[in-house]
Structure formats: C-alpha cells, structure tokens
Amino acid sequence: AQKITQTQPGMFVQEKEAVTLDCTYDTSDPSYGLFWYKQPSSGEMIFLIYQGSYDQQNATEGRYSLNFQKARKSANLVISASQLGDSAMYFCAMREGSNFNKFYFGSGTKLNVKP
Amino acid sequence: NAGVTQTPKFQVLKTGQSMTLQCAQDMNHNSMYWYRQDPGMGLRLIYYSASEGTTDKGEVPNGYNVSRLNKREFSLRLESAAPSQTSVYFCAAGRLGTGELFFGEGSRLTVL
Numbered sequence: 001a002q003k004i005t006q007t008q009p010g011m012f013v014q015e016k017e018a019v020t021l022d023c024t025y026d027t028s029d030p031s032y033g034l035f036w037y038k039q040p041s042s043g044e045m046i047f048l049i050y051q052g053s054y055d056q057q058n059a060t061e062g063r064y065s066l067n068f069q070k071a072r073k074s075a076n077l078v079i080s081a082s083q084l085g086d087s088a089m090y091f092c093a094m095r096e097g098s099n100f101n102k103f104y105f106g107s108g109t110k111l112n113v114k115p
Numbered sequence: 116n117a118g119v120t121q122t123p124k125f126q127v128l129k130t131g132q133s134m135t136l137q138c139a140q141d142m143n144h145n146s147m148y149w150y151r152q153d154p155g156m157g158l159r160l161i162y163y164s165a166s167e168g169t170t171d172k173g174e175v176p177n178g179y180n181v182s183r184l185n186k187r188e189f190s191l192r193l194e195s196a197a198p199s200q201t202s203v204y205f206c207a208a209g210r211l212g213t214g215e216l217f218f219g220e221g222s223r224l225t226v227l
Contacts, residue, residue: 037218044220044222045207045216047215047218050215095215103160103214112200
C-alpha cells in the first residue's frame with residue numbers, strides 16, 4: 001500500500017486565492033511526522049511545514065497551514081493568498097516512528113498560480 | 116550558512132564510467148541521506164547514514180556505494196554507471212527529533 005498518496009497531479013489557482021493540496025497517509029505507528037516540501041522549477045527541495053502525530057494544533061508557517069485530520073489520516077496543505085512564486089511541485093512526506101530510513105514521499109502535486 | 120552543499124551540479128558520464136557525488140552539511144545534523152528523483156516517481160532513498168560511522172541501504176541501493184567520511188560529509192559513488200542511473204540526485208541532512216530533511220540543490224546526472 002502507498003504510504004503517502006497525493007491524488008492531484010496538477011492544480012490551478014487564481015492569484016490571491018487560497019488553495020488546498022491533498023495528502024493522505026498510511027501508517028500503524030502511533031508516532032510519526034508529516035512534512036510538506038516545495039520544489040520550484042529550479043529544482044531545489046524546500047521544507048515548508050511540519051506536523052507531529054501528537055501535536056494537538058494544526059501547524060502554521062506564514063501563509064502555509066497544515067490541516068491535520070488524524071482520524072482520516074489526512075494532512076492537507078493550505079496556502080492562503082496564493083502568489084505567482086507559489087507555482088511549483090509540492091510533495092507531502094511522512095517519517096514513520098524514529099526510523100531513519102522510513103521517510104516516504106508522495107508523487108507530488110504541480111501547482112500553477114494564474115495572474 | 117550554506118546548509119547542504121552538493122557537487123557537481125551537472126555531470127554527463129558514459130556507460131561504465133565511475134564518479135562520486137560529494138555532499139557536505141554545516142547544520143550539525145547526525146543523519147544524512149541520498150535520494151534519487153525520477154520523473155513521475157517522487158524521491159526514492161538510495162542510502163542513508165544515521166550517524167557518523169554508519170551507513171545503511173535504502174529502497175534502491177543497487178549500483179551505488181556510500182561513504183560517511185565524517186559528520187559533515189556523505190558521498191555517493193557510482194562504480195560503473197548505467198543509463199538507468201540517469202536521474203537527479205539529492206543529498207539531505209536530517210534534524211534530530213522532528214526529523215525534517217534539509218536538501219542540497221540536487222545533482223543532475225546523465226549516463227549515455
């Protein structure tokens with residue numbers, strides 16, 4: 001079974017609008033971490049936001065927030081007030097337990113922000 | 116503060132040639148990783164090093180070797196390059212605790 005599923009290969013959003021990128025995960029380990037990364041066309045991987053499985057509140061970092069729904073095993077990324085510079089690939093990832101090699105990435109969502 | 120630095124950024128090899136990708140981090144993190152990224156396949160773990168002096172195989176280790184030279188440096192070696200190893204390679208350092216990975220800029224390798 002896929003550990004991380006991103007069902008939206010591509011999305012469009014109008015500049016200044018909010019957008020939600022979907023991510024579901026699969027684990028039976030009670031301790032895990034969820035991450036979002038941005039990969040612009042230049043290719044680097046940029047860490048955006050982290051949510052721990054025991055965190056009570058949804059993580060926020062500036063315009064990024066993580067909508068963490070534990071029972072549904074979903075960790076959607078919400079970008080508020082989209083900017084043209086937000087156009088990029090976005091990867092959801094999960095670290096399972098404290099295992100160094102159990103860090104799984106989804107296949108990514110390509111976000112295009114329209115002016 | 117450079118974070119994670121990889122060299123070279125681009126390399127073209129002929130089948131059978133060898134090369135080493137270098138990675139260094141100044142973030143003082145214990146764990147380091149090598150991933151490859153292929154179109155439509157996301158990132159796949161090649162090798163990782165939980166701490167200085169240890170290395171372990173990831174999901175796709177065949178055809179690669181690694182060396183954790185010290186806490187800062189983690190190199191990836193292709194002994195006999197094959198066209199299937201054409202990919203973008205990322206080195207990463209992992210933060211203790213939360214575990215997020217910090218990536219280098221990537222190395223684009225083409226094997227002809």
